[in-house]
Amino acid sequence: MEEKGKINGVAAMAACYQGFDPAAYLQYNYTPPRADFERKDSIVPWKLACLHRAFTEGDVNGELLVDIGSGPTLYQVLSGCEVFNKVLLTDFLEVNRQELRGWLQGEGGCNLDWTPYLQHVCKLEGRRPSAWPEKAAKLREVITDIVPVDVHCPQPLALDALPSAGADCLVSCFCLESVSPDLAAFTRALGHIGRLLRPGGHLLLIGALGESYYFGGPGVKIPVVPLNEAQVCASLQESGYTLIRLEVYTLPQDMRVGVDDVTGVFFVKARKE
Ligand SMILES: C[S@@+](CC[C@H](N)C(=O)[O-])C[C@H]1O[C@@H](n2cnc3c(N)ncnc32)[C@H](O)[C@@H]1O
Numbered sequence: 001m002e003e004k005g006k007i008n009g010v011a012a013m014a015a016c017y018q019g020f021d022p023a024a025y026l027q028y029n030y031t032p033p034r035a036d037f038e039r040k041d042s043i044v045p046w047k048l049a050c051l052h053r054a055f056t057e058g059d060v061n062g063e064l065l066v067d068i069g070s071g072p073t074l075y076q077v078l079s080g081c082e083v084f085n086k087v088l089l090t091d092f093l094e095v096n097r098q099e100l101r102g103w104l105q106g107e108g109g110c111n112l113d114w115t116p117y118l119q120h121v122c123k124l125e126g127r128r129p130s131a132w133p134e135k136a137a138k139l140r141e142v143i144t145d146i147v148p149v150d151v152h153c154p155q156p157l158a159l160d161a162l163p164s165a166g167a168d169c170l171v172s173c174f175c176l177e178s179v180s181p182d183l184a185a186f187t188r189a190l191g192h193i194g195r196l197l198r199p200g201g202h203l204l205l206i207g208a209l210g211e212s213y214y215f216g217g218p219g220v221k222i223p224v225v226p227l228n229e230a231q232v233c234a235s236l237q238e239s240g241y242t243l244i245r246l247e248v249y250t251l252p253q254d255m256r257v258g259v260d261d262v263t264g265v266f267f268v269k270a271r272k273e
């Protein structure tokens, strides 16, 4: 019965994602007021700073960075692309993989202008914001592929997607809690993606706290596992990670814009034992 319950829960989540709309999702979450670079208390500078520090403080290194559940977004690898010479983007849906390919091909075939994000990360790196075209070119140079992923599979990627040694670093943002029917599935998914990582490799995990749903498009309400910090820490430990740092951002009231019921965002840096 328990095995059947697992399968039904995961299948139901997959069905919820059939209506996911990349353009709407980008508009809901990656344009003002949530993505407002002028605001000191905006979540964008906070998240980009967490990622920049995590990638550049000296302990993260290697060849291959894998982003799990990329969706239609690129902000999560803007700092990592300067540290790794191979970046693999992944998502469950072809519509999201297509959105990312549209940006990669650079013919305006994508639904969000990532320039403000590129400019902000250039500033974090001590470069002029006008260096953003060079950063965009660097990112296009290091992205090796955009492939399917399913974190509920013990082997989330195709066997030939990674070298035998595994990835040196994983990044995953707002994915695991948004695709898991319950906390046990969230923890199992953490373990599954951990198998893609070499021992001693790092996991950079960003996710929602206290969120029970979000809209992945007009009328596309997707259930989310509501997490608190203690549950995130316990799941990491149970899945074979050593926590290095946990940071939390509490969303200001005016950023609660009705597209979800998220109350906060966590940033985790961890290492696979
Ligand atoms: C909330 S979005 C996060 C997108 C992006 N990482 C971000 O930071 O905004 C969740 C993503 O998980 C993907 N997804 C859905 N089911 C999945 C599964 N079983 N395994 C991996 N990813 C899945 C969706 O296609 C979607 O792109």
Ligand SMILES: O=S(=O)(c1ccc2c(c1)CN[C@@H](CF)C2)N1CCSCC1
Pocket: 029, 030, 031, 034, 035, 043, 044, 047, 174, 175, 178, 208, 211, 214, 224, 260, 262, 265
């Ligand atoms: O933290 S966000 O406000 C954000 C970004 C994405 C999401 C949420 C929140 C909450 N719901 C998630 C559903 F999975 C998706 N943010 C949006 C602006 S850029 C940095 C990330």
